[in-house]
Every structure is written in structure tokens, then in C-alpha cells.
């Protein structure tokens with residue numbers, strides 16, 4: 302389904318650890334391997350604190366891994382000299398959850414939109430207005446917004462500005478970290494439709510972080526499920542509903558609330574607490590909450606292995 306030649310960005314054995322109190326170490330990402338394909342969307346799902354933001358910050362080089370490689374078209378960008386790293390940022394841009402917090406509130410929309418191009422000296426002052434109008438048009442907003450401030454716009458409109466600003470540099474990879482989570486459902490849908498349309502037009506690769514597996518399966522070509530710093534399953538988006546294999550992915554799907562649910566069907570919840578990333582477990586990270594846990598799961602960490610076309614799972618049940 303996905304071919305090697307189409308890989309744009311690759312995480313290879315990425316580990317990220319943070320120092321914690323009492324000389325302890327917090328492992329936010331543990332030996333992560335992932336591929337981002339040309340013109341495709343990789344969805345990343347998992348509970349709060351499982352390491353999603355830490356992972357994508359490393360993918361776009363806002364942070365360095367403790368060990369491992371980030372390969373952009375096969376070249377390790379972790380090792381690039383500072384200047385080249387900065388220049389490479391143009392290829393990978395990010396849309397944040399809260400655009401208001403990421404924009405300078407004293408800047409008008411025309412300046413917010415064109416700032417990245419000005420920073421990289423790719424736009425002259427006399428072309429600013431023309432470019433900003435083009436970017437507003439791209440995200441289906443009126444030119445009337447040019448001289449307004451971000452606080453005078455709705456959340457959905459501000460997120461369109463966030464997308465236009467990120468795409469102004471014509472990046473090959475767009476990372477959206479919970480970019481629609483703060484929006485109401487109907488606005489969320491229009492923003493995702495816009496992203497899908499722009500992806501088709503510009504052939505960009507999108508990495509989309511989201512808590513909501515139901516939302517992400519509607520448009521992600523592949524989905525990586527994260528649990529406690531580990532990727533536990535990678536599955537084609539269209540297969541999640543029927544072929545999810547890892548007990549954690551199944552639990553996430555089981556926890557979905559359905560308004561068509563019959564009255565006597567209880568909502569499944571994922572039992573147990575997520576262990577702390579400070580307590581490094583021997584064996585499978587999901588062992589404490591898994592209904593299939595065996596002795597082997599308590600001692601041997603399952604590796605992510607191919608279990609079908611474009612489908613990998615880290616679970617001893619499939620080995």
C-alpha cells in the first residue's frame with residue numbers, strides 16, 4: 302500500500318528522556334519507529350501524557366531526541382549544523398492547538414501570515430499584501446481580515462490563519478498537534494475538510510495528533526496508536542474499525558460513545574490507571590490494563606511487527 306520510495310520523514314529508534322526529581326528519568330518516547338509518506342496523513346492517537354507532542358516536536362526538530370535518528374528524505378536532520386537545521390524548518394511546519402497563544406496578539410493578520418516568509422527572506426515588503434490575500438483565499442477567508450487582530454476572530458477562523466501561516470512556506474510536512482481539539486464539532490469538520498482539500502492540491506504529508514480515534518479514522522491514511530511512550534499499533538485508517546488488533550486500540554474503540562447505542566449496552570471503559578512514565582516496566586507497557594496479559598507479557602517487551610499489509614502491532618498474541 303505504501304512504498305519505500307514515498308517515505309518523506311522517518312523516525313528511527315527514537316528515544317526521549319527527561320531528567321526528573323531524585324535522579325530519576327522520565328521516558329516520554331521509547332524506541333519509536335515511524336514513517337511519514339508523501340501526500341498522506343499519519344494520525345497519532347493516545348491518551349494524555351503518552352508522548353505524542355514530544356514525538357512530533359522531535360520530528361520537526363523543535364527538540365532533539367536523546368537517541369535515534371530523524372531522517373528527512375533519508376538524511377539524518379538531528380545531526381545537521383544549526384544553520385541548515387533552521388533552513389530545513391521551512392520543509393516542516395506546525396499548527397498548534399491554540400492559535401491565540403502562538404500568535405503575537407499585537408500583530409495584524411497580514412503580518413502574522415507573512416512573518417515566516419519575511420523571516421526566511423522569501424518575500425519583499427511591497428508584495429506582503431498580495432501574498433497575505435492569496436493565503437487568506439487559500440483557507441477560504443475574506444480579505445477583510447487582513448488588517449484585523451487575532452482576538453477579533455472566532456476560534457475556527459483563527460485556526461484557518463494558523464494553517465495559512467504554516468503553509469505559507471510551502472512545507473512538505475504539516476504537523477497538527479490537537480489543531481482542532483478546542484473547536485466545536487461542526488467547525489472541526491470544516492477545518493479537516495480544508496486540510497484534506499489542501500493536501501490533495503499540494504500533495505503535503507500531514508501528521509495529525511488527536512485524542513479522538515473516531516475522528517482520525519475518517520481521514521488518516523495510517524494511524525499510529527501510542528501508549529506510555531510506545532507505538533503499540535500502526536494500522537491503515539480505513540481498517541481501524543474492523544481490524545484493530547492491539548488490546549489498547551480495541552479498548553480505545555470500545556470506549557467510544559455511540560448515540561445509536563442500545564440502552565442495555567454499557568459504555569466500555571479502559572480499566573486501570575496509566576502507569577507513570579517514571580516507572581519503567583519490564584515487559585509490555587499495557588500489561589497492567591490488559592485482559593490478555595500472560596507471564597510472557599510481564600517479562601518480555603513485545604516488538605512492533607508486521608501482522609498484515611501496512612499493519613503492525615506490538616503484542617505477544619500475534620507473534
Ligand SMILES: Nc1ncnc2c1ncn2[C@@H]1O[C@H](COP(=O)(O)OP(=O)(O)OP(=O)(O)O)[C@@H](O)[C@H]1O
Pocket residue numbers: 319320327328329347348349350351352353354355356578
Ligand atoms: N520538557 C519536559 N520536561 C519534563 N517532562 C516532560 C517535558 N515535556 C514532556 N514531558 C513529559 O513527557 C510525557 C509526555 O508528554 P507529552 O506532552 O508528549 O504528552 P501528550 O501525549 O502530548 O499529552 P497531551 O495529549 O496531554 O497533549 C509526560 O509525562 C510529560 O510530563
Ligand SMILES: [Mg+2]
Pocket residue numbers: 353354355478
Ligand atoms: Mg500533547
